[in-house]
Amino acid sequence: MNDLPQIGFDFAFKGNPLERQSEHRGDAAWFEAHRRSDVARFLLMCEGRPVIDVADGRLDILHARPLGDDLAMVVDDSVLLGFREPDASPVFAVPLARSVEDIEAAYANLKCIDTRSLAVQGVLPPGYLGLLAQASALLHWHATHRFCSRCGAPSAMTQGGYRRDCPSCGGLHFPRTDPVAIMLVTDGDRCLMGRPPRLPEGVFSTLAGFIEPGETIEEAVRREVMEEAGVHVGAVSYRASQPWPFPASLMIGCEGRAESTEIRMDETELEACRWFTRDETLAMLEERHPEGLKIPPPLSIAHWLIRSWVEAD
Amino acid sequence: MNDLPQIGFDFAFKGNPLERQSEHRGDAAWFEAHRRSDVARFLLMCEGRPVIDVADGRLDILHARPLGDDLAMVVDDSVLLGFREPDASPVFAVPLARSVEDIEAAYANLKCIDTRSLAVQGVLPPGYLGLLAQASALLHWHATHRFCSRCGAPSAMTQGGYRRDCPSCGGLHFPRTDPVAIMLVTDGDRCLMGRPPRLPEGVFSTLAGFIEPGETIEEAVRREVMEEAGVHVGAVSYRASQPWPFPASLMIGCEGRAESTEIRMDETELEACRWFTRDETLAMLEERHPEGLKIPPPLSIAHWLIRSWVEAD
Numbered sequence: 001m002n003d004l005p006q007i008g009f010d011f012a013f014k015g016n017p018l019e020r021q022s023e024h025r026g027d028a029a030w031f032e033a034h035r036r037s038d039v040a041r042f043l044l045m046c047e048g049r050p051v052i053d054v055a056d057g058r059l060d061i062l063h064a065r066p067l068g069d070d071l072a073m074v075v076d077d078s079v080l081l082g083f084r085e086p087d088a089s090p091v092f093a094v095p096l097a098r099s100v101e102d103i104e105a106a107y108a109n110l111k112c113i114d115t116r117s118l119a120v121q122g123v124l125p126p127g128y129l130g131l132l133a134q135a136s137a138l139l140h141w142h143a144t145h146r147f148c149s150r151c152g153a154p155s156a157m158t159q160g161g162y163r164r165d166c167p168s169c170g171g172l173h174f175p176r177t178d179p180v181a182i183m184l185v186t187d188g189d190r191c192l193m194g195r196p197p198r199l200p201e202g203v204f205s206t207l208a209g210f211i212e213p214g215e216t217i218e219e220a221v222r223r224e225v226m227e228e229a230g231v232h233v234g235a236v237s238y239r240a241s242q243p244w245p246f247p248a249s250l251m252i253g254c255e256g257r258a259e260s261t262e263i264r265m266d267e268t269e270l271e272a273c274r275w276f277t278r279d280e281t282l283a284m285l286e287e288r289h290p291e292g293l294k295i296p297p298p299l300s301i302a303h304w305l306i307r308s309w310v311e312a313d
Numbered sequence: 314m315n316d317l318p319q320i321g322f323d324f325a326f327k328g329n330p331l332e333r334q335s336e337h338r339g340d341a342a343w344f345e346a347h348r349r350s351d352v353a354r355f356l357l358m359c360e361g362r363p364v365i366d367v368a369d370g371r372l373d374i375l376h377a378r379p380l381g382d383d384l385a386m387v388v389d390d391s392v393l394l395g396f397r398e399p400d401a402s403p404v405f406a407v408p409l410a411r412s413v414e415d416i417e418a419a420y421a422n423l424k425c426i427d428t429r430s431l432a433v434q435g436v437l438p439p440g441y442l443g444l445l446a447q448a449s450a451l452l453h454w455h456a457t458h459r460f461c462s463r464c465g466a467p468s469a470m471t472q473g474g475y476r477r478d479c480p481s482c483g484g485l486h487f488p489r490t491d492p493v494a495i496m497l498v499t500d501g502d503r504c505l506m507g508r509p510p511r512l513p514e515g516v517f518s519t520l521a522g523f524i525e526p527g528e529t530i531e532e533a534v535r536r537e538v539m540e541e542a543g544v545h546v547g548a549v550s551y552r553a554s555q556p557w558p559f560p561a562s563l564m565i566g567c568e569g570r571a572e573s574t575e576i577r578m579d580e581t582e583l584e585a586c587r588w589f590t591r592d593e594t595l596a597m598l599e600e601r602h603p604e605g606l607k608i609p610p611p612l613s614i615a616h617w618l619i620r621s622w623v624e625a626d
């Protein structure tokens with residue numbers, strides 16, 4: 001019983017360093033006291049992007065109240081992310097009423113950079129990406145759930161940002177996280193990868209799809225691979241999971257063993273799908289494939305599912 | 314790389330036998346042709362409960378169209394569950410406009426029994442519970458999402474029941490599945506179990522909680538155990554997953570190794586929480602504990618997480 005399958009998995013968005021203290025969220029006075037605290041820090045989100053202070057080579061995404069006020073933060077939409085060490089200062093995510101263009105024009109030291117680019121570039125301190133994943137998912141949920149899905153009336157944020165309540169029908173709504181099965185299918189010394197059209201040219205990746213109501217993770221793995229590639233999968237092993245804030249997925253990474261090898265590709269989902277030998281996959285990983293084929297960057301759990309299989313004895 | 318950790322896990326709601334053919338759902342003509350097909354079968358849901366034909370000792374939950382028509386099925390709210398062997402007949406879930414009381418009074422051979430009771434009693438053929446989980450989750454989602462959460466306008470079911478579209482703002486909405494971390498925490502020869510007030514008297518179970526935005530499964534396990542019991546968890550292993558249609562959770566079962574043993578219980582969540590030796594847990598499993606303490610029934614993944622630990626060498 002151990003974490004062994006995950007050793008070396010170093011993808012983005014895990015390792016959020018905050019202590020959430022979710023057990024206190026229902027206490028509105030507690031929440032308000034922390035929001036007014038002098039040590040409170042604010043992750044200011046503008047059009048879905050964090051405001052970053054790039055002065056003096058720093059990349060700071062947590063700001064004190066005065067900058068938030070200058071940038072027209074919407075205080076009533078503050079979401080409590082948690083508390084950070086060493087001083088237990090509360091950290092909030094807040095949307096801004098100003099535009100990216102306006103902010104970047106007014107402040108030479110401020111940039112608004114999208115979360116995916118920050119993850120690809122790997123420039124933020126460890127853990128900050130996890131915090132950004134949390135903030136992005138929550139603020140996106142609030143922005144797209146201002147109305148009650150039961151009755152259509154406007155709802156109101158409660159519980160420090162972890163619930164919306166409908167004053168009209170009494171409905172309670174919680175942030176959503178969509179579980180996705182993502183899997184490397186193997187057949188001995190070969191693995192199965194596909195190319196959805198959205199990937200950059202030459203990149204092949206693991207198959208993936210949303211887990212549907214009434215499925216186990218393992219059943220979702222087998223269904224997705226059958227639908228996308230026509231390949232039967234037998235044994236399935238869980239490997240690792242990754243929050244994926246585009247907008248709010250939980251990637252559940254697995255390895256599946258093929259029980260058939262003939263591919264019948266779903267042409268609406270994929271533009272190519274084939275078996276790759278371990279040697280060919282290693283060449284893709286090391287960016288020396290003769291046809292220029294590649295795997296996704298280390299940002300993604302797909303990279304690590306492929307890499308850990310290639311590098312296994 | 315194998316399924317070993319799951320061998321012997323025989324909980325409810327897994328093993329849905331239908332082929333979903335999700336790749337065709339966008340084709341409205343295809344959907345309509347199957348809905349009108351003579352071999353179509355209907356899972357008729359009344360106030361959230363399936364209508365069961367109990368004549369001649371059978372327990373049939375899939376009915377032909379004439380019974381659906383008699384029971385006032387709301388055809389426009391039909392959701393396609395998938396296709397069943399051996400004749401590839403399409404199976405739909407449909408809500409009814411009549412009440413349970415009315416139906417049971419009018420038909421001596423029909424009973425409406427809630428899904429949890431059916432699972433506890435274990436009376437349905439294998440796989441039917443998985444199908445019920447899928448139907449319950451989807452119909453509950455439609456019933457609570459008739460309005461667009463972005464703009465408050467009424468939305469319409471599309472994609473065979475796997476999407477709702479808003480004609481007013483263009484928003485697309487998908488069924489939700491809420492991932493839950495459920496974990497047996499162990500400290501050598503002891504395991505940690507708690508008693509939320511909702512459990513039957515004397516029953517102790519694994520701790521559990523919803524996975525939040527921006528968390529990995531492993532991070533959620535550690536946070537939940539810290540919040541509910543004040544115990545530090547180190548290594549976490551995935552064991553199995555279970556669809557849990559109350560209303561639409563995906564239970565992700567893990568084992569976590571304790572790195573501290575002192576318990577600080579959250580009294581708002583639990584009314585008791587303590588360590589149990591393997592012998593004591595075995596006595597609970599075998600229903601011979603001197604104080605009458607028990608673990609949950611085999612219906613739940615909690616039972617199997619506890620049982621597989623107790624019975625391990």
Ligand SMILES: [Zn+2]
Binds near residue numbers: 148153169
């Ligand atoms: Zn409402």
Ligand SMILES: [Zn+2]
Binds near residue numbers: 464465481482483
């Ligand atoms: Zn809308």
